Amino acid sequence: MPSAGKRGGRLAVGLISGTSLDGIDAALVRISGQAGRPRVDLLAFHTFPYPARLRRQLLQLAGGEAVSTAALSEINFRLGALFGRAVERLCRRQRVKLSSLHCIGSHGQTVFHQGRPSGGRKGPRHPASTLQLGEPSLIAARCGVTTVADFRPTDMGLGGQGAPLVPLVDYLLFAHARLGTVALNIGGIANITVIPRGGRQEDVVGFDTGPGNMVIDALVRRHTRGKQNFDRNGRIASHGFVIPQVLKKCLSHSFLRLRPPKSAGREQFGADFVGKILRAGASHRSQDLIATATELTVVTIVEALKRFVLPRTPVDRLIVSGGGAHNRHLMRRLGEMLPGTRLQQSHEFGIPEDAKEAIAFALLAERTLKGLPGNLPAVTGATRPAILGKVIYASRY
Amino acid sequence: MPSAGKRGGRLAVGLISGTSLDGIDAALVRISGQAGRPRVDLLAFHTFPYPARLRRQLLQLAGGEAVSTAALSEINFRLGALFGRAVERLCRRQRVKLSSLHCIGSHGQTVFHQGRPSGGRKGPRHPASTLQLGEPSLIAARCGVTTVADFRPTDMGLGGQGAPLVPLVDYLLFAHARLGTVALNIGGIANITVIPRGGRQEDVVGFDTGPGNMVIDALVRRHTRGKQNFDRNGRIASHGFVIPQVLKKCLSHSFLRLRPPKSAGREQFGADFVGKILRAGASHRSQDLIATATELTVVTIVEALKRFVLPRTPVDRLIVSGGGAHNRHLMRRLGEMLPGTRLQQSHEFGIPEDAKEAIAFALLAERTLKGLPGNLPAVTGATRPAILGKVIYASRY
Numbered sequence: 001m002p003s004a005g006k007r008g009g010r011l012a013v014g015l016i017s018g019t020s021l022d023g024i025d026a027a028l029v030r031i032s033g034q035a036g037r038p039r040v041d042l043l044a045f046h047t048f049p050y051p052a053r054l055r056r057q058l059l060q061l062a063g064g065e066a067v068s069t070a071a072l073s074e075i076n077f078r079l080g081a082l083f084g085r086a087v088e089r090l091c092r093r094q095r096v097k098l099s100s101l102h103c104i105g106s107h108g109q110t111v112f113h114q115g116r117p118s119g120g121r122k123g124p125r126h127p128a129s130t131l132q133l134g135e136p137s138l139i140a141a142r143c144g145v146t147t148v149a150d151f152r153p154t155d156m157g158l159g160g161q162g163a164p165l166v167p168l169v170d171y172l173l174f175a176h177a178r179l180g181t182v183a184l185n186i187g188g189i190a191n192i193t194v195i196p197r198g199g200r201q202e203d204v205v206g207f208d209t210g211p212g213n214m215v216i217d218a219l220v221r222r223h224t225r226g227k228q229n230f231d232r233n234g235r236i237a238s239h240g241f242v243i244p245q246v247l248k249k250c251l252s253h254s255f256l257r258l259r260p261p262k263s264a265g266r267e268q269f270g271a272d273f274v275g276k277i278l279r280a281g282a283s284h285r286s287q288d289l290i291a292t293a294t295e296l297t298v299v300t301i302v303e304a305l306k307r308f309v310l311p312r313t314p315v316d317r318l319i320v321s322g323g324g325a326h327n328r329h330l331m332r333r334l335g336e337m338l339p340g341t342r343l344q345q346s347h348e349f350g351i352p353e354d355a356k357e358a359i360a361f362a363l364l365a366e367r368t369l370k371g372l373p374g375n376l377p378a379v380t381g382a383t384r385p386a387i388l389g390k391v392i393y394a395s396r397y
Numbered sequence: 398m399p400s401a402g403k404r405g406g407r408l409a410v411g412l413i414s415g416t417s418l419d420g421i422d423a424a425l426v427r428i429s430g431q432a433g434r435p436r437v438d439l440l441a442f443h444t445f446p447y448p449a450r451l452r453r454q455l456l457q458l459a460g461g462e463a464v465s466t467a468a469l470s471e472i473n474f475r476l477g478a479l480f481g482r483a484v485e486r487l488c489r490r491q492r493v494k495l496s497s498l499h500c501i502g503s504h505g506q507t508v509f510h511q512g513r514p515s516g517g518r519k520g521p522r523h524p525a526s527t528l529q530l531g532e533p534s535l536i537a538a539r540c541g542v543t544t545v546a547d548f549r550p551t552d553m554g555l556g557g558q559g560a561p562l563v564p565l566v567d568y569l570l571f572a573h574a575r576l577g578t579v580a581l582n583i584g585g586i587a588n589i590t591v592i593p594r595g596g597r598q599e600d601v602v603g604f605d606t607g608p609g610n611m612v613i614d615a616l617v618r619r620h621t622r623g624k625q626n627f628d629r630n631g632r633i634a635s636h637g638f639v640i641p642q643v644l645k646k647c648l649s650h651s652f653l654r655l656r657p658p659k660s661a662g663r664e665q666f667g668a669d670f671v672g673k674i675l676r677a678g679a680s681h682r683s684q685d686l687i688a689t690a691t692e693l694t695v696v697t698i699v700e701a702l703k704r705f706v707l708p709r710t711p712v713d714r715l716i717v718s719g720g721g722a723h724n725r726h727l728m729r730r731l732g733e734m735l736p737g738t739r740l741q742q743s744h745e746f747g748i749p750e751d752a753k754e755a756i757a758f759a760l761l762a763e764r765t766l767k768g769l770p771g772n773l774p775a776v777t778g779a780t781r782p783a784i785l786g787k788v789i790y791a792s793r794y
Contacts, residue, residue, distance in 0.1 A: 064466070067464070069528055074526050112469075126467075135526075137787070141551065141554025153474075153534035154789060156535075157537065158538050371790065387790040387791075391787065392551060394784075395784050
């Protein structure tokens with residue numbers, strides 16, 4: 001049997017650091033097959049935590065604190081070097097030579113994202129813009145590997161929101177001739193990609209359904225006085241009871257009635273929203289509030305499917321990824337509320353729940369180098385498909 | 398005779414905004430001939446001034462004022478849109494269709510550049526880094542033209558200072574089999590590219606000689622209470638007398654004794670340096686100080702040639718570009734002090750003095766798309782040649 005390193009296909013590394021600012025997710029994959037139906041094998045995945053001092057700086061930046069261009073320039077270069085080192089370390093563990101990599105796709109670290117213009121009327125008007133740090137030239141130089149980065153601005157240049165970008169990858173990985181598929185990612189926010197049976201790329205729809213883990217995590221941190229960041233296995237929620245009047249109040253949020261495409265963030269379900277839950281449920285036990293927040297995530301996902309998806313296309317299976325896929329209580333409730341739908345986790349398809357985004361950017365980088373578009377205009381709102389990202393060619397002289 | 402638009406070669410636009418933060422220099426060129434000996438025809442050149450409010454914001458940024466990532470992200474996108482509009486306007490004037498452009502090279506607007514690591518010993522250590530704004534994805538999207546941008550970080554990823562990058566372009570434009578050539582650019586700082594007779598690319602040397610117009614301009618602004626930003630035609634200097642003791646004091650600056658490669662900036666010849674001149678020459682007339690500053694520029698250029706260039710290679714001609722090339726008094730003094738050297742202006746070679754940098758980035762972009770390196774390691778200090786910049790592929794679906 002040929003060794004892993006000698007099989008066909010192209011090796012690529014995908015890099016992303018999420019909004020939790022914990023560290024760098026790095027996925028080493030082998031991509032083979034046709035561009036329209038790639039086969040992706042995950043060879044290694046690891047999260048490289050940020051040094052504590054850098055993480056504090058990033059939290060300040062993302063929180064809106066002002067910095068000098070000197071400081072920002074420095075952080076951008078430091079991050080780029082760290083991203084490059086993450087690739088080196090991942091490949092060394094796996095005994096994969098850097099020179100055998102076809103490409104690196106780096107999403108970078110988002111420190112600002114505004115998908116649509118804001119303001120106007122009375123206040124100043126702000127154009128849509130996005131800012132990812134982690135200088136990719138340093139990744140390419142350090143590793144000697146052609147690197148694609150900054151995927152979002154290209155879509156935004158064509159009027160898109162620059163997000164979400166994973167739906168095309170969901171389509172490439174999960175499209176099925178006879179099974180209507182929904183890829184559900186439960187991160188801080190929950191989002192779905194709808195891939196109709198035998199669907200063509202143009203029929204794919206993607207949008208945020210509402211809170212994912214964001215509200216649950218905030219309540220857990222409060223409940224445990226910061227000792228736990230999330231409800232491991234959904235244990236806390238499974239010992240609580242849903243508070244109907246609090247759930248009802250949460251479900252009246254205007255975001256939930258908006259028609260897709262739509263996207264949510266901390267503006268909708270961050271600290272302000274959690275504060276409202278705490279006030280509405282002031283007389284209740286913490287585990288009841290956590291059970292309620294978990295039910296909120298479940299119900300908003302199910303309602304989004306019932307209102308906006310099922311009337312248009314049958315859904316045979318739901319493939320779940322993101323941290324929420326590990327929450328057994330949440331997954332059980334989801335299954336109970338969708339009895340006709342096969343509930344699967346993405347690792348059953350070779351895509352570990354936490355690795356999907358990093359894998360996605362390896363695949364998007366490979367598409368860019370093939371000259372293929374990486375956005376879905378129906379999902380992002382761009383006027384047309386675009387070859388995403390900026391390419392830094394490795395110099396091997 | 399075929400019209401200009403129908404001749405051979407590739408059309409490209411080069412974009413740069415200099416440290417003076419006045420606006421965007423845009424050059425439309427036709428590049429033909431071999432990669433190692435390109436012919437460049439300038440079809441149009443224009444400077445598009447920044448809106449006053451944006452210029453103020455940029456001055457604040459470049460001056461070290463802190464901003465939120467939201468504000469920086471917004472300025473980056475606004476600038477990118479303006480760079481794209483500059484291309485549109487330049488091409489419209491010239492009746493060149495955007496779809497006929499092969500590429501755009503955009504240097505962007507530098508808001509921070511530190512070519513070497515600093516600090517250490519007692520204080521915190523700062524890595525080398527650089528930050529250019531003007532989101533190039535927006536240029537590519539707006540114009541539908543493949544765009545190369547962010548040239549400096551690639552070189553810095555390989556240990557280089559990311560500057561200067563023009564020497565390779567000087568070499569491509571001015572190398573001569575029988576004439577030892579020095580390309581002299583007199584911007585804020587003066588720098589030279591030395592191209593020995595029949596020289597190979599590896600023999601090219603480039604470095605900063607000292608102040609260019611920076612000190613002169615500062616004194617002129619003071620002398621005219623801000624009514625003039627520079628000494629037009631060198632008229633003020635031509636009515637003054639050099640003050641020997643002030644000139645001598647200036648010439649004792651330690652930068653001038655450093656061996657090349659070396660680079661200077663406001664840290665060496667900015668406000669502090671001007672303050673010293675004003676104190677040393679307190680009893681003298683303004684025009685004498687301006688004459689002295691002009692003489693300082695001339696003498697430091699000549700001394701650099703005599704100390705570091707002429708002992709190694711003969712110089713048959715000096716090709717001058719940059720704003721200082723328009724200073725007749727300065728040019729006359731330069732000619733007087735270098736009697737054996739042919740003094741020429743770059744426009745005699747089809748490169749207007751003010752357009753050279755913008756032209757350079759059109760040419761560097763075209764090289765990147767050919768997969769050719771754009772830096773000279775002997776000049777920047779990089780460990781090896783690199784394909785410079787980040788490529789955003791235009792999507793034409």
